[in-house]
Amino acid sequence: MSKEVKSAYYGSFFHAPVYGEFEYLEDALIEVDGDGVIVRVVTGDDPCKSDLLEAYRNRGMLVELGEGRFGLPGFVDIHVHAPQWPQAALALDEPLYLWLEQRTFPLESKFSDMEFARRVYGDLVDALLARGSTTTVYLGSAHLESSIELAAICAEKGQRALVGKTVMDDPAANPEYYRDASPAQAVGDTATLIKEVEAIGRASKQGIWPVITPRFIPSCTDEVLRGLGDLAASTGAYVQTHCNEGQWEHDVVLERFGKTDPYALRDFGLVNERTIMAHCPYVTEKEGEMFAELGVAIAHCPMANSYFSSAVAPVQRFRKQGIHVGLGTDISGGYSPSMYENIRQAVLVSRLLETGVNAMLPPDERGGLGEGTRVSIVESFWLATTGGAEALGLPTGTFEPGRAFDMQVVDTKRPDCDLTGFGVFDAPIDRLARILYLSTPDNVRKVYAQGRLVCDKDAR
Structure with missing residues (x-):
């Protein structure tokens, strides 16, 4: 398995590594190798994050989710x-x-x-x-x-x-x-x-x-x-x-x-x-x-x-x-x-x-x-x-090192399906609940499986 980073993804992510709990990775950077496996998750408060973002942008390796968009596991x-x-x-x-x-x-x-x-x-x-x-x-x-x-x-x-x-x-x-x-x-x-x-x-x-x-x-x-x-x-x-x-x-x-x-x-x-x-x-x-x-x-x-x-x-x-x-x-x-x-x-x-x-x-x-x-x-x-x-028994389902990088990008600001809540009740659990209860297929904009972009509605 290759450990060299081939792509990186910057944004905010939700996943649930433990039953009954969720983790909100705000302004995080996920590094992925050539096999589509997560190498590292750089959290928002990591001092090396800014340098990494600049380096990946300059090399054309960075995918930025964008404002109002969140990554969920496939x-x-x-x-x-x-x-x-x-x-x-x-x-x-x-x-x-x-x-x-x-x-x-x-x-x-x-x-x-x-x-x-x-x-x-x-x-x-x-x-x-x-x-x-x-x-x-x-x-x-x-x-x-x-x-x-x-x-x-x-x-x-x-x-x-x-x-x-x-x-x-x-x-x-x-x-x-x-x-x-x-x-x-x-x-x-x-x-x-x-x-x-x-x-x-x-x-x-x-x-x-x-x-x-x-x-x-x-x-x-x-x-x-x-x-x-x-x-x-x-x-x-x-x-x-x-x-x-x-x-x-x-x-x-x-x-x-x-x-x-x-x-x-x-x-x-x-x-x-x-x-x-x-x-x-x-x-x-x-x-x-x-x-x-x-x-x-x-x-x-x-x-x-x-x-x-x-x-x-x-x-x-x-x-x-x-x-x-x-x-x-x-x-x-x-x-x-x-x-x-x-x-x-x-x-x-x-x-x-x-x-x-x-x-x-x-x-x-x-x-x-x-x-x-x-x-x-x-x-x-x-x-x-x-x-x-x-x-x-498969290594997927979360954003953790060693797991396959499977991600869906959910846009909470789609026309006719705004999931933002207008700034009211905006804690991470509220954001996640709105995504899970209210998302339509149109809210899911991009989907990655094993690091490969397999669905891109933004390109249509």
């Missing part, structure tokens, strides 16, 4: 169904089975068409980068070729990504027109994806990784789950799936195996320190202890859970148990590609979990979990940055 979105992008915001008032049968499966089946896949995936990656998401965990369709193409698109556009081919082989659970032909083919295709995506990742600056991706237990045969577990053991690849997302899934798995999702997945070899479990609102304390012991990460998808889980994941309990937790937009179970929206929703749904929701019942009968349940805006910011990076 977001880490750890659960996205890439082929569902065309149906975002559609049919979210339908039951899950209808949403899958009438919308999702017919749409995902179209990704055998490579031209269609390139158009959709290219647009999705652009949309996520434009909203500040520099790292994303993707579930592709059940098609090998287009899933590999998704990885290639991420590499080309500069987004750090984990990419999987969705496995769904059970003839009794999936439509004939859209499923894996056999367990052997599903496992073989996943093995091929691992090799191909690893090669794409080695050639990229920011990194691309493969993910073993059973859709969820109800869509998979025992044979394929066992085969994917063996593949996880032999390759060490990441694993992702849905876990205890809703009552129906919970009941189906319990009836089939006599055990719940977390234990069934564990016994198939799919639960380890590289596993990302999406949703998990029904995960019990005992199951959570097992996740913490094995190093599992949970992708909290507050928006999607409100539509399809009829439950709120207990984030604070997961954190207290020592489970890694990050945020996921869950396109398209969540309608918005913006992590800002999901940061807000994580706070909102935690308040509902705290108090319960049926106002016709006395407060002590509404089912709320009470004190210690609420997620603050700063904690939610951590989940979207540091927490996601921690969940994936």
Whole structure:
């Protein structure tokens, strides 16, 4: 790794290295090497800062954020169904089975068409980068070729990504027109994806990784789950799936195996320190202890859970148990590609979990979990940055030496979206809260991933 400074960034920055806390780096200088890694952060009161600024300006190496602009770390979105992008915001008032049968499966089946896949995936990656998401965990369709193409698109556009081919082989659970032909083919295709995506990742600056991706237990045969577990053991690849997302899934798995999702997945070899479990609102304390012991990460998808889980994941309990937790937009179970929206929703749904929701019942009968349940805006910011990076074991999410330089530049003085507060309540926490609650895609002006400028709206 090169330690020579190749670029420097001057301005004021927000990040959250510690859960529940944020740090405001006012008038700071961040030095970045040729590999896109932060070398040093020179704080505003450092006596050498002025000389460094002059030197970097003279050498054409300095990027200045400008008045009213703030740097935030790139977001880490750890659960996205890439082929569902065309149906975002559609049919979210339908039951899950209808949403899958009438919308999702017919749409995902179209990704055998490579031209269609390139158009959709290219647009999705652009949309996520434009909203500040520099790292994303993707579930592709059940098609090998287009899933590999998704990885290639991420590499080309500069987004750090984990990419999987969705496995769904059970003839009794999936439509004939859209499923894996056999367990052997599903496992073989996943093995091929691992090799191909690893090669794409080695050639990229920011990194691309493969993910073993059973859709969820109800869509998979025992044979394929066992085969994917063996593949996880032999390759060490990441694993992702849905876990205890809703009552129906919970009941189906319990009836089939006599055990719940977390234990069934564990016994198939799919639960380890590289596993990302999406949703998990029904995960019990005992199951959570097992996740913490094995190093599992949970992708909290507050928006999607409100539509399809009829439950709120207990984030604070997961954190207290020592489970890694990050945020996921869950396109398209969540309608918005913006992590800002999901940061807000994580706070909102935690308040509902705290108090319960049926106002016709006395407060002590509404089912709320009470004190210690609420997620603050700063904690939610951590989940979207540091927490996601921690969940994936990747060095990003903060502005600290040794971390990848991923940054979004937020302009608080955009026409029709002024976030300045007009000078009232202007403490750093107030500035950060306005950014997180009120930012639109237009406020995010520039995005850097691994030191590379991957989105520049000012140049348009």
